[in-house]
Amino acid sequence: MSVNNKRASAILGSPFPKSTSEKIVELVLQRLRDNSWETDVIDLSKIDAESLLIRNEDEKLDKVLKSVVQSDLIITASPTYRATYTGLLKVFLDLLPQESLSEKLVLPIQTGGSSDHSLTIEHGITPVMRSLGATVLTNTIYAWSSQFKEDGSPSPGIIELINNSVKELDFLLN
Numbered sequence: 001m002s003v004n005n006k007r008a009s010a011i012l013g014s015p016f017p018k019s020t021s022e023k024i025v026e027l028v029l030q031r032l033r034d035n036s037w038e039t040d041v042i043d044l045s046k047i048d049a050e051s052l053l054i055r056n057e058d059e060k061l062d063k064v065l066k067s068v069v070q071s072d073l074i075i076t077a078s079p080t081y082r083a084t085y086t087g088l089l090k091v092f093l094d095l096l097p098q099e100s101l102s103e104k105l106v107l108p109i110q111t112g113g114s115s116d117h118s119l120t121i122e123h124g125i126t127p128v129m130r131s132l133g134a135t136v137l138t139n140t141i142y143a144w145s146s147q148f149k150e151d152g153s154p155s156p157g158i159i160e161l162i163n164n165s166v167k168e169l170d171f172l173l174n
């Protein structure tokens with residue numbers, strides 16, 4: 001990949017730290033940093049819930065929203081909850097202004113307990129991101145628990161999905 005001076009923001013939508021979706025995010029971000037991307041991680045579990053529900057003014061949250069809309073690539077990462085992405089991620093996305101992601105690329109990453117809901121990216125997060133004007137990659141990443149080895153590292157199948165996403169990014173940006 002030969003892209004320079006691009007910025008990627010990863011939004012972690014798990015309510016818990018050290019989620020498997022975060023592990024995949026880290027692998028993707030490392031690939032981007034190796035190619036001179038600036039990267040940023042937004043952990044929604046660390047943002048005040050009252051602010052996310054618009055009950056408080058929160059300058060920190062405003063800054064986070066601004067940094068997302070100023071990114072070239074937005075990575076959404078979430079476990080599958082009830083056949084879709086988490087409510088935590090949804091309340092954050094609801095704060096983004098209309099069309100604020102036009103001309104932005106989005107790479108959805110989602111994990112699940114099994115492969116049963118592997119199409120959820122197509123009917124869950126993808127239309128939501130498109131409603132904000134974003135271009136969602138074709139090569140999204142869905143992984144499930146048994147694809148992680150005992151030591152927590154990802155199987156070759158997950159690495160292949162990451163390779164495909166990075167290849168598509170390279171194609172779209174060059």
Ligand SMILES: Cc1cc2nc3c(=O)[nH]c(=O)nc-3n(C[C@H](O)[C@H](O)[C@H](O)COP(=O)(O)O)c2cc1C
Pocket residue numbers: 014018019020021078079080081082083084111112113114115116117
């Ligand atoms: C409230 C809740 C709902 C879940 N619903 C689903 C589901 O509908 N489909 C599925 O494949 N996994 C489901 N899971 C399992 C998680 O998606 C799975 O454990 C997760 O991807 C592992 O990610 P983590 O490391 O972030 O916990 C659910 C888990 C929780 C806690």
